[in-house]
Amino acid sequence: MTDTTRINGFFSEMEAELGPDAINRSAETAVRYGENTMPGGSRAVDGVLYPASTAEVQAMVRAANEYGIAIYPNSTGNNIGLGSRSPVLNGQVVMDLGRRMNRILEVNEKMGFAVVEPGVSYQAMYDELVRQGNRLMLDVTSGPPQGGMLGNALDKGAGYGPFFDHFGFACGLEVVLGNGEILRTGDGSLDSETLVNWHTSKYSLGPILDGLFAQSNYGIVTKMGIWLLPRPPAVRSFHFTFPDDGDLAEIVELCRPLKMSNFVPTLFRVSNDLYLCGSEGESPEYAASQGRKTISDEGRKALRERHGLGAWNVSGAFYGPSHEAMEAQINRVRDHFGQSGKATYIPHEDAGSIPPLQVAINAFSGIPSLGELGLLKWRPGGGNLWFLPGTPMDGDIANEFQTLARGIYEDHGMDYMVMNVCGPRFARGLHVMTFNREDADENARADACYRKLSEAVAARGVFVGRAPIDYHEFHMAQTMPAFRNACNAIKTALDPNNVVAPGRYGIG
Ligand SMILES: Cc1cc2nc3c(=O)[nH]c(=O)nc-3n(C[C@H](O)[C@H](O)[C@H](O)COP(=O)(O)OP(=O)(O)OC[C@H]3O[C@@H](n4cnc5c(N)ncnc54)[C@H](O)[C@@H]3O)c2cc1C
CATH class of the missing domain: 3.30.465.10 (Uridine Diphospho-n-acetylenolpyruvylglucosamine Reductase; domain 3)
Structure with missing residues (x-):
């Protein structure tokens, strides 16, 4: 069978068995489902499926096996900066489970x-x-x-x-x-x-x-x-700003014992200046350098002053019966961070008027919010990637990674934006890259920057925890052969005809 015969046969069977609401083959819809924010560009999608039940998913998978069709499942399809709704490889059929299975x-x-x-x-x-x-x-x-x-x-x-x-x-x-x-x-x-x-x-x-x-x-x-x-009756957050990039080492040392003992129930959000100020509009220096240069130190300082933030900003929260009942815990955290001599405390009541800190309060309170999506507008052109390595909660190592990553961003003319999400032993480094996909040079620099960062941290024994679709195969190639062999053997056992999302995370 030719590719076209297979695809037509598959969709005809699905329409006959499950009705017209279960499929969409319009070119316009296919384009929308292939869109993403990656430097590698949109993917070519061969149509969209909308199952309404587990039985319908099963019918679609069975037909995919019969006709040799690759299906790429999505649930809500908001994987922004990691692939959005688009498949890893071209020529797959997207299954949008969220449209009709949303109860x-x-x-x-x-x-x-x-x-x-x-x-x-x-x-x-x-x-x-x-x-x-x-x-x-x-x-x-x-x-x-x-x-x-x-x-x-x-x-x-x-x-x-x-x-x-x-x-x-x-x-x-x-x-x-x-x-x-x-x-x-x-x-x-x-x-x-x-x-x-x-x-x-x-x-x-x-x-x-x-x-x-x-x-x-x-x-x-x-x-x-x-x-x-x-839900706790009250959530009381606390925030500290630190003035210098190099303060990260001390911050990590201060956070670790409070998490190791679980005194602080939330993770610590340790964000740099641009991660927070970057959600408030386009870089003030983008136009002048046409995206070729990273923002200047003076530019960062001005943003910090405008927003009342530091080079690093620490946020966490307590849960308790009332704000007053948590006074002793807040005092203990203030004393603890006060040891550094460099931390400036921002109380919960004041943080609410600083929008990026309100995002943190919402996150600790289980309230979804839109605020951080402003990061996507830091540069024009819609490009967005997330580089997601981690660091052990050791101040010197975290600072070494910071220096390394900051240098690589600068070498590629990207703006270094990062939030270290700190637990007791490990912090995930949420590195954002916002870039102009419509500028070929900037797009290529974003891609090169991502690859360089990945290679540099891997050379120091650190892997990423999640990856944008452009790099699934690249990262899988960084694993030991036995890991890849096991992944592929499981694929063969559970999906012998390779119909579910071939290429996702470099498998199949
Ligand atoms: C500014 C900003 C801030 C962000 N902050 C965070 C954050 O704090 N934490 C965080 O985790 N992420 C964050 N993200 C990344 C991302 O947007 C979220 O993780 C988002 O929730 C992922 O999309 P989704 O929930 O719609 O998942 P989906 O897109 O539905 O699913 C994600 C992937 O899982 C697979 N999949 C989905 N459903 C199925 C299924 N039923 N069966 C098999 N495979 C399936 C697909 O490959 C899909 O691409 C952020 C992004 C931006 C732009």
Whole structure:
């Protein structure tokens, strides 16, 4: 069969079996689903599927096996800076699960979990929890509110509260495997119509298969349990600014013990000046250098002064019965950071009037917000990449990585924007790259900068935790052969005809 015959046969069968609402083959729709913010450009998409149930997903996967069609699943499709909705490779059919499978199937207040279909966004879940009395809190990202819990967890996304590890706090998946079988993970693997512990007990009999579906292409997840936190009566944040780039070493040393003992329940958001000020509009120096140069030190200083921020800015929060009841904890944190002699304290009440700090407060409070999306406008032209390595929570090492990455950004004429999300032992470095995709030179520099950063940190023993689609294959090639062999062997076992998202994370 020619490619066209296969595709036409597949879509005709889907339309006949599932109805016209299940498919869209218009050129305009295909273009929209192929768009992204990558330097590698948009992808060519061969049509879009809109399943309405797990049974329909299964029917589509079976037909894909029959006709040899590659299906790229998305849930809410807001993976901005990492690929948006577009497949890794050209010539795939996008499956938009979120359009028709977007129900909150259960909110279990007593046991503190929800069960969601792929299309449930952070905003939809937040609104529903508020509607039900606001007694439970979800862990949100500070990214797009229309992004969703299921897709974000599958891409190993993260937030900032005690349940920051979104895949870690997911419990019980329903998956349509590439071979068309339906699999339930965890306690759901019991061969029974009645399942009592599916979304409460994470590790049941046998191997823990859940992890196979994070950052992979072995199946399509159609349902997920997600744990929620009882909403605390009060959230009281605290913030410190530090004046110098080199203060990062000391900040990391100060944060570590407070997280190691779990005295501070949230992660620390340790953001540099541009990560925060960058969401407030276009770089004041972009036009003058036409994007060829990184913003000057004077330019950064002026932005800091305008916003009342530092070269580094630390945010965290406590949860408690009232703001007054948390006074002692706030005092202890103030004393602790006060040891440095360089920290300036910004209390919760004042932080609310500084927009980027309000984003942090929202994130700690489980409230989705749009504020950080302003980072996409720092430079014109719509380019956005996230480089996501980490550092051990060791001040000297974190500072060494900072110097290294800052230098590479500067060499490529990019503006260094980073937030270190600090836990007890490890900080994820959310490095943003905003660039003009319409300027060929700037686009090429962004691509070269990403590759150089990746090679430089890998040479120092550090890997990325998540990657933009342009670099899935590149990063997979950085893994040891046994890792690649295992990934490919699992692919062959669960998706023998390679129909689910070939190329995603460099597999298949
Ligand atoms: C300014 C800004 C701030 C951001 N902040 C954060 C942040 O704080 N934390 C964070 O984690 N991210 C952040 N992001 C990145 C990203 O926008 C979010 O992670 C977003 O939630 C991901 O998109 P989504 O939830 O719509 O997932 P989707 O796009 O639906 O899914 C992500 C990927 O998972 C796979 N997938 C999705 N659904 C399925 C399925 N059902 N079965 C199998 N595979 C599937 C697909 O490959 C898909 O591309 C930020 C982005 C920007 C621009």
